[in-house]
Amino acid sequence: MRRLGGARRLHRAAAAATFRRPAEVPGLPPARPTYAHLALVGGATRGHLRSVVTSAAAGSPAPTPPPAPPLARVPPGTNILTLLRSRGLLADVAGEGLEAAAAAGPLPVYCGFDPTAPSLHLGNLLGIVVLTWFRAAGHTPVALLGGATGRVGDPSGRSAERPVLGEADLEANISSIRAILEDLLTRPGPAEHGPPPLILNNHDWFGGVSLLDFLRDVGKFARVGVMLSRDSVRSRMAADAEGLSFTEFTYQLLQGYDFVHLARSHGVRVQVGGSDQMGNMVAGLDLLRRLGGVDGKGEDADGDAAATASSPGGSSTGCYGLTFPLLTKSDGTKMGKSASGAVWLAPSQLSPFKFYQFLLTSVPDEDVITFLRMLTFLPLEAIAGVEAAMKGEGGAYAPGDSQRLLAAEVTRFVHGEAGLAQALAATAALRPGAATVLDADTLETAAGEGPSASLPRGEVVGRPLAELMAAVGMQPSKAAVRRMIAGGGVALNNEKVGDEGRVVEEGDLIGGRLLLLAAGKKNKMLVRVEG
Secondary structure, eight states, X not given: OEEOOOOOOOOHHHHHHHOOOOOOOTTSSOOOOOSOEEEEESOGGGOEEEXXXXXXXXXXXXXXXXXXXXXXXXXXXXXXXXXXXXXXXXXXXXXXXXXXXXXHSOOOEEEEEOXXXXXXXXXXXXXXXXXXXXXXXXXXXXXXXXXXXXXXXXXXXXXXXXXXXXXXXXXXXXXXXXXXXXXXXXXXXXXXXXXXXXXXXXXXXXXXXXXXXXXXXXXXXXOHHHHHTSHHHHHHHHHOTTOOOHHHHTHHHHHHHHHHHHHHHHOOOEEEEEGGGHHHXXXXXXHHHHTTTTTTOSOOTTSOHHHHHHSOSGGGTSXXXXXXXXXXXXXXXXXXXXXXXXXXXXXXXXXXXXXXXXXXXXXXXXXXXXXXXXXXXXXXXXXXXXXXXXXXXXXXXXXXXXXXXXXXXXXXXXXXXXXXXXXXXXXXXXXXXXXXXXXXXXXXXXXXXXXXXXXXXXXXXXXXXXXXXXXXXXXXXXXXXXXXXXXXXXXXXXXXXXXXXXXXXXXXXXXXXXXXXXXXXXXXXXXXXXX
């Protein structure tokens, strides 16, 4: 076990008079607002918004993030269910009395994360956010790595069985996801002074248990009829001609025993998860009751199963299940996937720039306020101010301001200040008509989002620019490029080219290896120079 420590824009004159510069971010250049960022003015309760907007001047450095806005505070005694409900993070509860139990004292709470990929994704972020709110309210968060259950695969929400991972891949995934959890669960914010989080791996208690021992000690208390009634099982059996494998069928029993073990060994009283996990939670509460409760001295296998089905958990076990809504748009589509795949949290799987761009471009106006409540730690008063500004009810607002706020704050939480700075720099560099000074790292970050070409150094250095641009297909001919240069439409590394005979020089290569060509505001290409 491991414990861890701890957006009308303002007239320039008005902006100069009213913008109060917050503290600088350590390790970054002096903070300077560089995009539409919503902020409260005159206190959160007044709900007045201001858009701090400046644009990078020609030849200016890449933008740095605006300082982090004030985050929500959780006063002592705050009831966690009330807090989650106010932010749209409470779907259902299994077991009566959770609200009273949460008000009575700390409740260790766990959320499971199966290592089926090298990274968690945007949908998983909700579980981390919920654990963070629990921690902010004084409850110990437990993140459970499914080192054992990941070898089986949860059938919930699946139309087919998950592929079996090799041991090396599984262990690499566990290590990567553990690092993500360690990082995010200890981020500065509303929970930084809460109880330290605990990260566990269920393979630690399942790894040494034989099948016979598990069937004898746990399996005999499971009822097949109840297991078959779970939505995750019935939906798979109805939709899949091959039905459900026995391995997948037993997943709910393994997850159920996780709850038993955590309750008895770590005092965990609450399991949280997406709304598709309620069946597994009920299975855990039922199993816990049948095994005699937290202390093993309560009901047993002869207890009333119907009572558990109608009112699982609660007074009989002192343990509870709590689900949060899945991350979906108002049209019912899942939010956690892009056209190119999952929206990963690990920068090795998806760059902070692409993560930021997904949030910036994929959330419609009708959903942005909901996602601000669910995915950020901004005060509800600030979010209400954003919503009022969107409706034209006071405060200046420009289209997309709320999406920029959402993208910035979620990127800041997941990737930190440096990740947000990288995302903003790449966004500015690739913006049509941008004139931001470039660096190699920024260009490499943004390279996957647009056309690129790789050429030997000898085919780039010393070559007329018009010839190079025609060669990589940006214009049909050298003459077409020269006409664009004459019309002021060509840029090299975000600097306008005025000489039709301009030759590419060694000093033009950014980082000694990259060029950014532009033919018009939107037609850009990254050229990688090899050798």
